[in-house]
Amino acid sequence: xxxxxxxxxxxxxxxxxxxxxxxxxxxxxxxxxxxxxxxxxxxxxxxxxxxxxxxxxxxxxxxxxxxxxxxxxxxxxxxxxxxxxxxxxxxxxxxxxxxxxxxxxxxxxxxxxxxxxxxxxxxxxxxxxxxxxxxxxxxxxxxxxxxxxxxxx
Amino acid sequence: xxxxxxxxxxxxxxxxxxxxxxxxxxxxxxxxxxxxxxxxxxxxxxxxxxxxxxxxxxxxxxxxxxxxxxxxxxxxxxxxxxxxxxxxxxxxxxxxxxxxxxxxxxxxxxxxxxxxxxxxxxxxxxxxxxxxxxxxxxxx
Numbered sequence: 001x002x003x004x005x006x007x008x009x010x011x012x013x014x015x016x017x018x019x020x021x022x023x024x025x026x027x028x029x030x031x032x033x034x035x036x037x038x039x040x041x042x043x044x045x046x047x048x049x050x051x052x053x054x055x056x057x058x059x060x061x062x063x064x065x066x067x068x069x070x071x072x073x074x075x076x077x078x079x080x081x082x083x084x085x086x087x088x089x090x091x092x093x094x095x096x097x098x099x100x101x102x103x104x105x106x107x108x109x110x111x112x113x114x115x116x117x118x119x120x121x122x123x124x125x126x127x128x129x130x131x132x133x134x135x136x137x138x139x140x141x142x143x144x145x146x147x148x149x150x151x152x153x
Numbered sequence: 154x155x156x157x158x159x160x161x162x163x164x165x166x167x168x169x170x171x172x173x174x175x176x177x178x179x180x181x182x183x184x185x186x187x188x189x190x191x192x193x194x195x196x197x198x199x200x201x202x203x204x205x206x207x208x209x210x211x212x213x214x215x216x217x218x219x220x221x222x223x224x225x226x227x228x229x230x231x232x233x234x235x236x237x238x239x240x241x242x243x244x245x246x247x248x249x250x251x252x253x254x255x256x257x258x259x260x261x262x263x264x265x266x267x268x269x270x271x272x273x274x275x276x277x278x279x280x281x282x283x284x285x286x287x288x289x290x291x292x293x
Contacts, residue, residue: 031185032216033172038229048228057229058216062186086211088285090236096229139236 003112003119003144007077011108012070017130018063020101025055032056045098054096061089064125064138067105071123077109079121080144087120088141094134102130110139117146155293156226158267167225167258167271172217174209174243174277175251182213196247208242214254214282215239218275221258222288231291233268238284243277252277258288267292 022042029039037044038054045053072081097103104127111122125138179193188210191198199207215237223229245252254277261272273286 028185031178031182032213032220033178034216034220034223036223036229048230050230054229056216057219057223057232057235058212061212066187086239088236088238089212089215090234092234093232 002114003077003079003121005112007109008112009109010074010077011106012067012074014104014106014128015063015067017102017104020055020097020099020103022053022099025053025059025099028059028062029056032058042099050096050098052099054098057091057093057096060091060097060125060127060136060138061140063103063105063127064107064123064140067107067125068123068140070107071109071121079119079142083144083146084142085145086140087143088139090139092137092139094136097127097135101135103127103135115143119144155228155231158263158269158292161260161263161269161292163260163263165260167221167260169255169257170221170224172220172254172256173251174213174217174245174254175249176207176245176247178251179207179209179213179245182210186210186212188212204242204244206244206246209245209252209254211239211242214243214275214277217254218256218273218283218286219288221256221273222271222290225258226290226292232288233291234289235287237273237286239282240284241277241280241282243282254282261287264289 026040106126108124110124113120121142123140127135183189256275258271258273260269262270271288275283
């Protein structure tokens with residue numbers, strides 16, 4: 001069943017604040033094997049002009065993906081998540097996320113199209129800090145494969 | 154030690170890097186990212202959905218590829234935009250060697266305001282695993 005293009009532009013209420021913690025950043029940096037001290041040493045981060053340690057640049061996906069669950073679970077949209085693979089991912093940064101940030105994610109459906117029988121859904125997550133200032137936008141393209149196709153990602 | 158815009162040109166190559174991935178890497182990344190999709194740790198499940206074996210998280214591969222850029226600039230905050238397409242999975246066998254992601258980067262375009270576009274090429278086992286992999290970077 002193809003997704004209804006009239007859902008393009010639908011937006012969801014911003015999430016409850018997520019507090020970015022130093023130790024979570026450290027855990028993520030270790031998991032990607034990145035030893036850049038800007039992620040773990042506040043002094044190294046300050047030397048580069050950041051008020052505190054920053055998060056690796058793909059970390060915002062953790063927040064935007066969790067927030068996108070609203071789209072996946074939207075009964076009116078009717079996305080079959082068992083067939084979904086991550087097709088494309090893009091980030092647009094005003095600045096890196098950093099320790100101490102309390103951010104909210106505002107999710108919206110940026111595009112819906114059909115490509116070779118697959119539904120292609122573009123979900124935008126705007127991440128803003130407590131004062132409402134933009135930090136980063138995470139744009140995910142999810143592909144709901146036609147039945148019996150091989151998995152991707 | 155920021156990279157100066159005046160010292161790069163179209164075709165400037167960034168230092169290439171290789172990133173090893175084992176099953177342990179994927180378990181650790183699953184925990185840190187909260188992505189517990191069993192295709193990234195359960196071989197039985199991976200086979201059931203038609204995959205040759207357990208595959209790496211696409212977002213893990215995306216993170217590794219960008220290290221070629223952030224190790225070049227020193228400050229990850231220099232990256233203004235970063236996007237990829239997940240074209241082929243990184244297949245990670247259950248042995249001591251796992252897989253390797255090889256990444257090269259080239260300055261593809263000089264932009265306004267002392268920015269450049271870097272195009273990244275990420276391969277594993279000879280297959281291109283990311284497509285349209287591009288970062289816009291603010292240089293000094």
